[in-house]
Amino acid sequence: MIKSYGDFGIKDFINHEFLSSYKKIYIPNEVLKNGDLTIHIKSVAQNAIFYVLEKSGLNFTVLKAKRVNLNDGENIVDMEYSTSGNGSEYFGYYARGYYKITGGKGFYETGSEDTTYDYVSGQTIITTDNTIGTPSVFDLGAYPEYQTKIKDEISKLNTEFAQLNDDFNSLPSLTSQPSINLTDYKTPQYSEISEPVGFVGRWFDKTINGFACKVTINQGSEFYFKVKGTTSINVNFELNSALETPYFAYSIDGSPMTRQLITNPTLLAVTTDEHIVRVVIDGITETEDKWVGEKGVAFKNVTVGVGGTITGVLPKNRKIMFFGDSITEGVRVLNMEATANGNSGSGAYPFVTCENLNAISYRVGFGAQGVTNGGSGGVPEVLPMLDLMTSTRPAPYYEPDLIVLNHGTNDGPGTSEDFIAKYNAV
Template sequence: MAQSKYVQTTANGCFAGAYFMGRWVQKSVLNQRAMYTTNLGAAILFMTKDTDCLKLAFANTTPTARFQPEIGIFIDDNPELRFKVNEVPDELHMKLSGPHLIRIVFAGNSDSDELWQYQQGLAITQLAVTNPGIMIPVKPAGKTIAFIGDSITAGCWVLKRTPSVGYAAEQNYAAQTAQILNAQDLRIAYSAAGLLRYGTGGVPAAPRFVKYINFETPAPSYHPDLVVLNIGTNDQRFDGNLMKIQFLNFFHELQDLFPKATLNVLIPFNQAFSKELRELSQENSELFFLIETAQWPLTYTDQAHPDLKGSTLAAQYLSRVLVNHYGSDYFKI
């Protein structure tokens, strides 16, 4: 899906000329200076001029993994190039030396990647163009939306039931909603995680992972305009009354963490805790906006994760609900 409106911005990482969208931090990874993330959907955005060659390098953070992390690269929003991180070419050549819009996205990983205790996320160690080329940081022109959730929001199992290659964080419902609304996509989601249940890769439950990107690294400060929360699918083993308390506590935590953002809560696609969420909505109507999903005709890769068609439908329905609720002028560029 093409995103039509970008604006020039300021570089915000250790590589001049690039904008890092999502939860990235500067770290030393395998004794190399890097921009590092543990979040699928995190992206790098920039324009190139006067060059037909992009130099890229990523740290091999999972050298023995059967399923290597993958990135997606979009050049001028043309069809995606997908690479395993350990197979990314040192130089990516483009047909023309004229201006190009480049978007690089952390697209897939594996549940076995140890994101929390070990540095097995995505680490980019080189990003440059050849002389006399220049890079210009850009970002989506609209609002910033923090998408918080589990594997469904992270972008797992969108294409097929194979780790990493079957994931599509760049094409799931969160990514497509952001693209429809020309919004920045601030992804905060981990596979199998919930409000009480821990995720895979050592990731803790949501009240912890919204504030940290691994066990020792606090997340940078962000100021989203909206929070879209889709969580609870993995908490079904827990009592509904307990979860109702946990939801309310977490809503207040998000309010404290993002005081200028409005909170929008999706009823999980499998309708987990729909009764409790509706009760909370009636009792706390000023705290959050509840989004019903029972009538969305989604299709799935399995019993839980929307496939590519289902992801597109979910994005269309969600963006429509948000525009109807906030008004088209709210999202106007």
């Protein structure tokens, strides 16, 4: 026999320290897989009933009921039932059980005043939905275990292999030598985070137009997230510029960047499958009052269609930190205007470099800035700027894999001695 477990694997019940107030029917929000079903549960000593159920909306039809005397602590209940894994089967229990208030997917339950619990096969249990709101992250102290026969697994693998073989044989034959590029085999690497969006670059919290926002004055700053269960995605900004309206660029699942004004938040429609979205702050006018006035781009939030989910992600690729001038910032990449319309963070050298190295850029660049003189937007020379995001905001500690310093173009008016001394200090 082969053992497998539910979505959360084997739960460590040490963190399930809260005991439910009422003895009623609880149904974890977890679809059962295929196999001979056993339930693990943390409980107090009590009489209980366990159920295998078929879900239809908030109604659950009893497929199997089993009475059990539970002991204090962890209990193992053999349901003597083989689940089909058809996507509609759940397990539930009538008992006072333990739970924790984080890390789960919620549950369904009967009302505390409901004294009907002795259901038999074929009867329907009507529940309330605790997979939304505050209880949506509660994790009940119970999990399923499945046992399947080795021959069943072999049969399943043989079927999958046969399908793969058919798919392979249906591929068109190659008539010429394929052209292979390094970039064809880049593997996106992301880690999920608890926040809805993952930020790269220098971002700080600030209230803009009455909304809590993440603000950056740096063209080329980025953020990442993934969505599922929606066809619509809006990336919402608040206007935080005194000159031209800024631009952002985005890529869905590694597609070419699409550029649009921050006042146009709607991205291209997607399927309801999972998609990873990368957003780059692409165009800010060079002369915005960045350093003292903190003018730039203010990101508010991401919104999706009803039923969709948003999860923050961050790239695990190597990170390169760039300090530089207008060349690093991406000034006049699209045309000869040093405005939001002519500038492009996704067209600048740091972005292109990192695309070819399968790395991520952390960018701090300001036009006209140098080692010996300040630059556009009121920024000071390089050395006092290294540890500041704006005139009053310290930059958080960041540890890249590589640092690139691209300065000197704007240091012509200074002396060689002054440049050498300040460059070495940097």
